[in-house]
Amino acid sequence: MAALSGRDFLSLADLSPTELQELLQLATQLKSQQLQLQCNKVLGLLFSKASTRTRVSFTVAMYQLGGQVIDLNPNVTQVSRGEPVQDTARVLDRYLDILAIRTFAQQELEIFADYAKIPVINALTDLEHPCQVLADLLTIQESFGTLAGLTLTYVGxxxxxxxxxxxxxxxxxxxxxxxxxxxxxxxxxIVEQARAIANNKTEVILTHDPELAAKQANVLYTDVWASMGQETEADDRLPIFQPYQISESLLSLAEPDAIVLHCLPAHRGEEITEAVIEGSQSRVWEQAENRLHAQKALLASILGAK
Structure with a gap:
């Protein structure tokens, strides 16, 4: 994965199809321990949003690669006192080897990447969550043995x-x-960007009909109805989103061997039922584990681990 060495990862669109496939292959090799890589580097985690899976998986991945992690909680750094993003970026650039940022605005992430010479990873913004989808694709590939030609339906x-x-x-x-x-x-x-990438070889479809979307799906996927920063809208959203719940009924419309994914945390009884998330078609826990392996592959590739 020399092609990713030293590069930022701000969006999945930063990868070519070949690079993404090779990254998933590397994650598979690292997970099975067919391959073991080491790099004595320092990862900084600058997270303005709460995190369980992203924080822990990045930390464990870096430790398993032989590196170190510094948790840069904004509440105990000068970021909380209004230090300009570009100043923070230029300082951290001189201490760290790589930086993962979890924040609200994609623009803030891009400013960090512009002012820091070290690689910057998007650990979540309001616009994208690319590291999550690396794990999602790895999970789907493990379940079906392939990705090409499958259909994923996201509801919510x-x-x-x-x-x-x-x-x-x-x-x-x-x-x-x-x-x-x-x-x-x-x-x-992003809809336009995805359709340009698909180039009429696959479909990117938007609909307001969850039942129609679920038909012939190999993967049913959902997320919370109110994301971080939208908590005050949660009660108002409930009746609007209720028809978009992944229930046993909706799952029955998908392919018989369809799997169910959820990036967590899950609100059982809202976007997904207890029976579905705990059912035989759920791959939610494998999906959560794969955050570790996918991000380890990403870190190893960007840092040139050997």
Whole structure:
């Protein structure tokens, strides 16, 4: 994966189809321990949003590679006192080897990348969640043995996960259907970008009909109906999104061997039922584990681990 050495990873669109496939192959090799890589580097985690899976998986991945991690909690750094992003970026550049940022605005991430010479990884913004989708694709590949030609249906809010799923599916040759309530569609520019990547070889479909979207799906995927920063909207969203719940009924419309994914945390009884998330078709826990392996592959590739 020399092609990724020293590069930023701000969006799945930063990868070519070949690079994404090779990254997933490397993750598979690292997970099975066919391959063991080491790099004595320092990763900084600058997280303005709460995190369980992203924080822990990045930390464990870096430790397993033989590196170190510094948790740069904004509440105990000068970031919380308004230090300009560009100043923080230029200072951290002189201490760290790589930086993973979890924040609200994609623009803030891009400013960091512009001012820091070290690689910057998007660990989540309001626009995209590319590291999550690396793990999602790895999980789907493990379940079906392939990605090309499959259909993923995402049901719920057209949020950052939906945005990154469209790009990821287009890159690996999967069809993707996004079913949302009217007014909650994914980012229009990313829809265009995903369709350009798909280049009419696969489909990127938007719909307001979850049942129609679920038909012939190999993967049913959902996320919370109110993301971080939208908590005050949660009660108002409940009746709007209720028809978009992944239930046993909706799952029955998908292919018989379909799997169910959720990026977590899950609100059982809202976007997904208890029976589905705990059922035999759920791959949610494998999906969560794969955050570790996918991000380890990403770190190893960018840092040139050997």
């Amino acid at each position: 809010d057209g949020n950052n996960v939906a945005n990154s799923l469209m790009l990821g599916c287009a890159l690996v040759g999967m069809n993707v259907k996004i079913a949302t309530p009217s007014g909650y569609e994914p980012n229009a520019s």
